[in-house]
Amino acid sequence: MAFTYFFRDRLSLELIGKYVLPALTGQRYINIWDAGCAHGPEPYSLAIILRERMSPFAFRNVRIYATDIDPTGQFGRTITEGVYPAEELQRVPPAILQRYFVPTEHPGRYRVVDELRSRVSFIRHDLLSLEPIREGFSLIVCKNVLLHFNEQQQVAVLRMFHSALRAGGFLVMEQTQQLPDRLEHIFSRVTDQGQVFRKLHEQASRDVRDRDSVRCCRTDPPEQLSERSVAYGNYRC
Numbered sequence: 001m002a003f004t005y006f007f008r009d010r011l012s013l014e015l016i017g018k019y020v021l022p023a024l025t026g027q028r029y030i031n032i033w034d035a036g037c038a039h040g041p042e043p044y045s046l047a048i049i050l051r052e053r054m055s056p057f058a059f060r061n062v063r064i065y066a067t068d069i070d071p072t073g074q075f076g077r078t079i080t081e082g083v084y085p086a087e088e089l090q091r092v093p094p095a096i097l098q099r100y101f102v103p104t105e106h107p108g109r110y111r112v113v114d115e116l117r118s119r120v121s122f123i124r125h126d127l128l129s130l131e132p133i134r135e136g137f138s139l140i141v142c143k144n145v146l147l148h149f150n151e152q153q154q155v156a157v158l159r160m161f162h163s164a165l166r167a168g169g170f171l172v173m174e175q176t177q178q179l180p181d182r183l184e185h186i187f188s189r190v191t192d193q194g195q196v197f198r199k200l201h202e203q204a205s206r207d208v209r210d211r212d213s214v215r216c217c218r219t220d221p222p223e224q225l226s227e228r229s230v231a232y233g234n235y236r237c
């Protein structure tokens with residue numbers, strides 16, 4: 001399993017609550033992409049933060065697309081079942097644990113409640129395909145993933161994220177991930193407290209996509225998205 005746990009990076013979650021959530025209010029559909037989600041603690045932490053601040057009715061409009069290259073082939077099953085050991089839940093505040101997790105028949109293992117599980121779908125996806133899983137996202141979260149890529153790959157993936165965001169959509173990365181200088185004209189920084197950006201310039205995005213769509217970060221031949229992506233649960237892109 002990849003290194004991750006529930007409520008890792010509390011600051012980013014708080015910044016999403018403070019800066020992103022108010023802008024989502026009133027959107028009919030709130031589509032969120034958690035890219036490089038590992039086996040699920042991050043998208044479920046995000047779901048909890050949203051549910052804490054939204055009515056049950058509004059929360060039904062949220063769909064979190066959790067994607068990962070998933071070298072184990074197990075992430076989809078883990079996320080769909082939503083069962084996690086207590087060690088991965090140590091940072092979860094007790095009141096949140098009580099509200100959103102149910103003890104299973106196996107001691108020390110907890111299941112995420114159905115209300116959250118119904119909002120999160122896993123799709124197996126390679127970010128270096130540079131094919132977005134869909135467009136029109138209100139928020140893309142990508143943390144502790146880009147550091148594995150070289151600079152050219154990072155720029156290409158961030159441009160792909162830009163093209164997948166709706167106008168004014170948000171991008172959130174981990175505290176140590178910088179936005180490359182050459183992308184500063186297509187994203188605006190939302191706060192100095194963390195790596196929260198907002199999409200700018202629809203036309204710039206189209207120009208960039210046209211110019212760079214033929215450049216690929218991998219040396220292997222391009223494949224169809226359907227061959228690179230495997231959907232679990234109810235949603236297939």
Ligand SMILES: C[S@@+](CC[C@H](N)C(=O)[O-])C[C@H]1O[C@@H](n2cnc3c(N)ncnc32)[C@H](O)[C@@H]1O
Pocket residue numbers: 002003004005008035036037038039042067068069070071125126127128142143144145148
């Ligand atoms: C350290 S984990 C980060 C998990 C979570 N985002 C977090 O911050 O806790 C990095 C994840 O990136 C995924 N990953 C690495 N290369 C990828 C790629 N090309 N496309 C999609 N996911 C990738 C790994 O499989 C792994 O699950």
